[in-house]
Amino acid sequence: MRSEAALHRLEEVAGRARPTALARERVLPVAEALAALLPGGLVRGTSVQVSGVSEGLGSTSLALALLAGPSAAGSWAAAVGVPTLGLAAAAGFGVDLGRLVLVAPPPPGEWATVVATLLDAFEVVVARPPVGSGVRAADGRRLTARARERGSVLVRVGNLPWPEAADVSLSVTATTWEGLGRGHGHLRARRATVEAFGRRGFTRARQAELWLPGPGGVLATAPPLAEVHPFEPTRAQARRSIPGAQHRVQVVGRAR
Amino acid sequence: MPVTAVRTLVVHVPDWPVVAAGARPVEPAAVVHANRVVACTEAARADGVEVGMRRRESQSRCPALTILDHDPARDTRAFEPVIAALAGRITPRIEVVVPGRAAFPTRGPSRYFGGDTALAALALELAGGVLGDRAAARIGIADGPFAALLACRPDPLVVSPLGSPAFLAPHPVGSLLLAGVPDELLDVFRRLGLRTLGAVATLPAGDVAGRFGTGGVAAHRLASGRDERPPATAPPPPDLAARVELDPPAERVDTAAFVARGLATELSGRLDADGLACTRLLIAAETEHGERLERLWRGDGSGGASALTAGAIADRLRWQLDGWLNGNESQRPTAGITLLELVPDEVVAASGRQLGFWGGTAGADERAVRAVARVAGLLGLDAVRVPEWRGGRGPAEQVLLVPAAAVDLGEERPAAREPTPVPGGEVAPWPGSLPAPAPASVPVVAEAAEVLGADGAPVRVSGRGMLSGEPARVRTGAGRWSDVVAWAGPWPVEERWWDPAGHRRRARMQVLDAAGVARLLTLESGRWEVEAVYD
Numbered sequence: 180m181r182s183e184a185a186l187h188r189l190e191e192v193a194g195r196a197r198p199t200a201l202a203r204e205r206v207l208p209v210a211e212a213l214a215a216l217l218p219g220g221l222v223r224g225t226s227v228q229v230s231g232v233s234e235g236l237g238s239t240s241l242a243l244a245l246l247a248g249p250s251a252a253g254s255w256a257a258a259v260g261v262p263t264l265g266l267a268a269a270a271g272f273g274v275d276l277g278r279l280v281l282v283a284p285p286p287p288g289e290w291a292t293v294v295a296t297l298l299d300a301f302e303v304v305v306a307r308p309p310v311g312s313g314v315r316a317a318d319g320r321r322l323t324a325r326a327r328e329r330g331s332v333l334v335r336v337g338n339l340p341w342p343e344a345a346d347v348s349l350s351v352t353a354t355t356w357e358g359l360g361r362g363h364g365h366l367r368a369r370r371a372t373v374e375a376f377g378r379r380g381f382t383r384a385r386q387a388e389l390w391l392p393g394p395g396g397v398l399a400t401a402p403p404l405a406e407v408h409p410f411e412p413t414r415a416q417a418r419r420s421i422p423g424a425q426h427r428v429q430v431v432g433r434a435r
Numbered sequence: 436m437p438v439t440a441v442r443t444l445v446v447h448v449p450d451w452p453v454v455a456a457g458a459r460p461v462e463p464a465a466v467v468h469a470n471r472v473v474a475c476t477e478a479a480r481a482d483g484v485e486v487g488m489r490r491r492e493s494q495s496r497c498p499a500l501t502i503l504d505h506d507p508a509r510d511t512r513a514f515e516p517v518i519a520a521l522a523g524r525i526t527p528r529i530e531v532v533v534p535g536r537a538a539f540p541t542r543g544p545s546r547y548f549g550g551d552t553a554l555a556a557l558a559l560e561l562a563g564g565v566l567g568d569r570a571a572a573r574i575g576i577a578d579g580p581f582a583a584l585l586a587c588r589p590d591p592l593v594v595s596p597l598g599s600p601a602f603l604a605p606h607p608v609g610s611l612l613l614a615g616v617p618d619e620l621l622d623v624f625r626r627l628g629l630r631t632l633g634a635v636a637t638l639p640a641g642d643v644a645g646r647f648g649t650g651g652v653a654a655h656r657l658a659s660g661r662d663e664r665p666p667a668t669a670p671p672p673p674d675l676a677a678r679v680e681l682d683p684p685a686e687r688v689d690t691a692a693f694v695a696r697g698l699a700t701e702l703s704g705r706l707d708a709d710g711l712a713c714t715r716l717l718i719a720a721e722t723e724h725g726e727r728l729e730r731l732w733r734g735d736g737s738g739g740a741s742a743l744t745a746g747a748i749a750d751r752l753r754w755q756l757d758g759w760l761n762g763n764e765s766q767r768p769t770a771g772i773t774l775l776e777l778v779p780d781e782v783v784a785a786s787g788r789q790l791g792f793w794g795g796t797a798g799a800d801e802r803a804v805r806a807v808a809r810v811a812g813l814l815g816l817d818a819v820r821v822p823e824w825r826g827g828r829g830p831a832e833q834v835l836l837v838p839a840a841a842v843d844l845g846e847e848r849p850a851a852r853e854p855t856p857v858p859g860g861e862v863a864p865w866p867g868s869l870p871a872p873a874p875a876s877v878p879v880v881a882e883a884a885e886v887l888g889a890d891g892a893p894v895r896v897s898g899r900g901m902l903s904g905e906p907a908r909v910r911t912g913a914g915r916w917s918d919v920v921a922w923a924g925p926w927p928v929e930e931r932w933w934d935p936a937g938h939r940r941r942a943r944m945q946v947l948d949a950a951g952v953a954r955l956l957t958l959e960s961g962r963w964e965v966e967a968v969y970d
Contacts, residue, residue: 231970233950234952234970235876235950235951235952235953235954235968235969235970236950236951236952236970237875237970238970239875239876239970240875240969240970243875253799254799255799255800255802255803257806262879263876263877263878263879264875264876264877265830265873265874265875265876265877265967265970266822266833266834266836267830267833267834267873268830268872268873268874268875269875270834270853270873271871271872271873275851276821276822276823276824276834276851276852276853277847277848277851277852278803279821279822280803280807280819280820280821280839280844281819281820281821281822281836282810282814282818282819282820283814283817283818283819283820285813285814285818289813289814292813293810293813293814296806296809296810296813297806297810299802299806300799300802300803300805300806301803301806302799354951356921356947356951356953356969359921359922359923359945359947359953360921360923361905361921361922362902362905362922362923363923364921364923365869365870365923365945366872366923366945366947366953366969367872368872369953369969392871392872393872394871394872395871395872396871396872396873
């Protein structure tokens with residue numbers, strides 16, 4: 180009928196005229212490589228725990244990979260209490276350094292206030308609990324509530340436990356470095372197996388293989404080892420890596 | 436034609452940031468902010484350093500250049516005695532545009548001190564007395580602050596009343612930059628063949644308005660020697676002033692500055708609600724014992740750009756308090772600050788800003804800036820930092836962290852973007868730099884490490900870059916020993932061999948241990964350190 184047709188046209192026009200970024204959209208975009216782990220993106224208002232099986236096995240890279248999606252899409256991001264963040268690596272993953280703010284580790288008494296202030300304004304906040312004292316139960320609840328109210332995502336890093344479990348937990352379970360031989364080559368890329376499990380929407384744990392980082396410092400999905408093709412870097416990436424590292428030695432270093 | 440310009444005296448000390456930093460004109464020195472030169476001494480200019488040049492280029496032109504960091508609070512603090520000397524003797528209505536430049540109307544003081552020339556000589560004597568031989572002040576008197584600024588000379592120049600158009604005519608069009616006219620407009624003038632202010636002034640006003648809009652009209656007025664301000668502004672209504680009482684009194688600048696931010700936002704909000712923007716502001720601070728410091732501040736820029744934003748107001752309030760509380764012993768207040776007051780002195784109709792729907796990107800920028808300010812108030816200005824690309828060999832040197840308070844977060848920052856190749860070329864790599872990927876964890880203080888060969892002896896790198904043995908075990912700090920599975924290197928780097936102070940010789944190695952942790956180790960002076968972890 181005429182009214183139905185008019186209604187359809189009106190809906191179509193409204194769909195086209197909608198601003199491209201509604202502030203009340205429910206998810207933040209994630210990098211393509213992480214899409215298998217977080218289908219649909221990062222839900223606003225949730226918290227994500229990033230960990231590795233042990234120190235030095237890719238938890239920081241994973242946190243940076245998580246930051247890359249929202250940051251490249253235009254969100255502001257802040258990192259509290261992580262003074263060792265490698266910023267060149269962040270830029271390689273796609274984090275926009277012009278919208279990243281780093282805050283020095285605050286004294287334990289003010290840590291919760293600082294993180295709450297940052298959650299008010301920044302869409303992604305990476306926070307490491309204060310060394311030694313951990314996070315108090317009241318503070319943890321307050322921060323979760325603040326994040327939910329503001330629609331910000333709290334990314335928890337570090338090995339100290341939080342009073343409440345996070346909505347999503349990402350952890351690196353196995354890594355394999357490529358490119359380094361015994362006295363030759365250089366670290367070119369790392370294959371990492373990342374597991375995601377959580378409370379909502381996760382019937383069982385999800386797993387994915389990523390280049391974390393890949394050649395040239397980029398983040399990418401890694402094809403399963405059965406059908407391995409040599410990674411063809413783009414011309415920009417090829418210019419950046421040393422020509423002559425011919426030996427692709429698979430070095431397997433498993434987490435203990 | 437009625438003269439609407441206010442006869443003004445301008446005191447200008449050129450290159451004030453370097454003078455405030457303590458550099459003498461004979462030494463080559465430059466103040467650098469966000470990787471660009473903001474001000475430089477005469478000796479540096481003689482070597483070819485210019486304002487706006489990049490730091491590395493200026494260093495390449497003048498290798499002996501001393502680089503000083505940009506500190507607006509220090510500039511204001513150092514300029515405060517000059518203002519105080521002039522305000523105390525001549526007139527309290529002295530306004531500061533930027534530290535290094537101050538202006539005041541001369542009608543009353545000129546009559547009191549017996550003429551413009553006598554007034555100029557007195558101002559020069561007062562300013563010279565405070566500055567000593569650090570710098571030479573320049574004084575100029577003319578109709579309107581722009582003409583007076585161009586008239587500034589070490590030997591004071593007084594332009595006769597109504598003589599401004601003739602005085603301004605031979606000046607090049609580029610002098611309008613000092614009044615805040617955008618460079619693009621001046622470029623258009625030059626390309627149209629208008630190279631002097633006189634040429635711009637001969638254009639009919641109506642045609643200029645039609646072709647260039649309000650910006651062009653402002654430039655035309657300045658070039659003709661008429662003042663830019665609208666003729667008779669009524670003083671702004673008194674309820675626009677914002678004041679806050681501090682209880683307990685603030686002894687330190689940080690505490691007062693934190694409150695100042697909220698006060699500036701309140702004032703800005705009140706002005707916005709009335710559709711006004713403030714171009715001149717009186718900032719007053721009062722202590723418990725009744726001492727009061729008042730200063731007039733003018734926004735720099737022209738037309739709408741000279742309106743002071745909340746951030747600019749908060750900055751000026753902070754500088755003024757810094758200058759007062761940390762300045763000269765004789766002028767420091769004896770008690771804490773109890774009252775802060777912001778009184779708009781001159782307002783213009785605001786041109787407004789278009790925000791995106793539901794806040795949008797502009798809203799997000801503002802929220803971020805506000806949160807940064809709040810956190811900086813809690814933890815200190817140095818605790819909140821933002822990254823900037825510097826370029827370097829090691830992972831710690833490539834990106835530098837600068838305090839967030841020193842940059843304008845709301846604006847596009849080219850320094851935060853990775854250097855892009857010039858059209859038709861490539862980004863030249865740093866010789867000796869590490870290949871991608873970059874490590875994700877770079878400790879602030881490098882942790883000591885030990886690398887042992889198969890025979891149990893520590894691994895060394897010879898002068899020719901050869902390893903003394905294959906690394907077999909590695910540990911960091913007091914941790915557990917791990918077997919080395921793979922390694923690469925050593926990659927020796929010798930930096931700044933010509934500089935005895937900055938000379939560094941080190942060798943880098945990438946080491947992968949049995950636990951799967953890949954590290955970047957550095958050997959310097961016989962000691963191994965963990966420079967970064969590929970976390």
